[in-house]
Amino acid sequence: MKKKFCISSIVLLATFFTTQEATQVWAEQGEGGTDQSWSVSGEVELASRGVSSYTGGQLPEALAKPSVTLSHNPSGVYVNMIGYANREEMNEVDFLGGLATEVGGVQVDTGVGFYDLKSYGEAEGNLFAIYLGAEFPEVFGITPLTYVEGNMPTDADVLGGGWLWKVGAKKIVDIGEQPIQVEGWVGGNDGVYDSEPKLLSFASVTVSTPMEIMGVTVTPALTLQKGFGGIAEENYTAVAGLTFSF
Numbered sequence: 348m349k350k351k352f353c354i355s356s357i358v359l360l361a362t363f364f365t366t367q368e369a370t371q372v373w374a375e376q377g378e379g380g381t382d383q384s385w386s387v388s389g390e391v392e393l394a395s396r397g398v399s400s401y402t403g404g405q406l407p408e409a410l411a412k413p414s415v416t417l418s419h420n421p422s423g424v425y426v427n428m429i430g431y432a433n434r435e436e437m438n439e440v441d442f443l444g445g446l447a448t449e450v451g452g453v454q455v456d457t458g459v460g461f462y463d464l465k466s467y468g469e470a471e472g473n474l475f476a477i478y479l480g481a482e483f484p485e486v487f488g489i490t491p492l493t494y495v496e497g498n499m500p501t502d503a504d505v506l507g508g509g510w511l512w513k514v515g516a517k518k519i520v521d522i523g524e525q526p527i528q529v530e531g532w533v534g535g536n537d538g539v540y541d542s543e544p545k546l547l548s549f550a551s552v553t554v555s556t557p558m559e560i561m562g563v564t565v566t567p568a569l570t571l572q573k574g575f576g577g578i579a580e581e582n583y584t585a586v587a588g589l590t591f592s593f
Contacts, residue, residue: 382420383419383420383421383422384419384420385417385418385419385420386417386418386420387415387416387417387418388415388416388418388592388593389413389414389415389416389592389593390412390413390414390415390416390590390591390592390593391411391412391413391414391590391591392411392412392413392414392588392589392590392591393409393410393411393412393588393589393590394409394410394411394412394586394587394588395409395586395587395588396408396409396410396584396586397409397410397431397433398570398572398584398586400532400551401494401496401511401513401534402511402534402536402539402540402542402548402549402578402579403534403548403549403551403572403574403578403579404540404542404578404579405574405579405580405584406433408433408434409433409434410431410432410433411430411431411432411433412429412430412431412432413429413430413432414427414428414429414430415427415428416428418447422446422448423446423447423448424445424446425443425444425445425446425447425458426442426443426444427441427442427443427444427445428440428441428442428443429441429443436467437467438464438467438469439462439463439464439467440463440466440467441460441461441462441463442460442461442463443458443459443460444458444459444460445457445458445459445478446458452483452484453481453482453483453484454481454482454483455479455480455481456478456479456480456481457477457478457479457480458477458478459475459476459477459478460475460476460477460478461473461474461475461476462474462475462476462498464506470505470506471502471505471506472500472501472502472505472506473500473501473506474498474499474500474501474506474508475498475499475500475501476496476497476498476499477496477497478494478495478496478497479494479495479496480492480493480494480495481493481494488518489516489517489518490516490517490518491514491515491516492514492515492516492517492530492532493512493513493514493515494512494513494514495510495511495512496510496511496512497509497510498510498511498539498540506540506541507538507539507540507541507542508539508540509536509537509538509539509540510536510537510539511534511535511536511537511539512534512535512536513532513533513534513535514532514533514534515530515531515532515533516530516531517529517530517531518530525556525558526556526557527554527555527556528553528554528555528556529552529553529554530552530553530555531550531551531552531553532549532550532551532552533547533549533550533551534547534548534549534550535547535548536548536577536578538577539578540578542577542578543576543577543578544577545575545576545577545578545579547575548574548575548576548577548578548579549572549573549574549575549579550572550573550575551570551571551572551573552570552571553568553569553570553571554568554569555567555568555569555588563591563592563593564590564591564592564593565589565590565591565592566589566590566592567587567588567589568587568588568589568590569585569586569587569588570584570585570586570588571583571584571585572584572585572586
């Protein structure tokens with residue numbers, strides 16, 4: 348298991364660092380003279396504790412989440428690979444394909460995914476997923492957010508699927524020249540992953556601020572969460588995070 352973690356981590360991290368000086372992969376001239384291009388970006392997120400921003404579910408140990416994304420501009424089509432690892436091994440690798448675009452002034456991100464849990468973690472099955480996220484125009488300086496996801500197991504006898512949802516809002520406040528983002532969510536599910544159904548399973552608020560350091564965007568963050576049962580434990584949780592974006 349540790350061997351799988353080491354190999355996966357090396358491949359992902361090598362991709363991140365080699366794309367810093369080669370963000371644009373190739374470009375072509377589209378119809379009407381529109382420039383079209385593919386680009387690669389990478390991100391490594393470190394957290395003091397694994398807490399899902401989608402379900403509120405918790406892990407006791409620290410979590411590393413490397414990811415790499417190939418995007419097409421201006422269409423918004425992308426493919427994405429995300430890893431989830433603790434200090435010893437990879438727990439899960441997700442493969443996503445989607446479209447991020449604007450529809451009537453609303454920023455929409457929708458797609459399909461395959462969550463490989465069986466190869467890396469302790470789960471005995473994998474999941475297919477469909478998802479839809481939306482970011483609406485500002486109202487009094489506040490941006491409304493929403494997200495819904497459906498999960499379908501490859502083998503329902505060993506792993507449950509289900510639907511999860513969350514609604515939220517974010518606001519950016521400038522302190523001097525430094526932007527501070529405050530983002531809040533409340534979410535629930537219909538018993539996803541064989542848990543107890545909860546219309547409201549968690550509420551969270553995250554404060555973050557990006558900084559440019561030697562060509563890398565470094566974003567420290569602090570998240571406070573209240574769980575209401577089901578897949579999210581009934582407790583208060585604080586998570587410190589640090590994200591490196593390339």
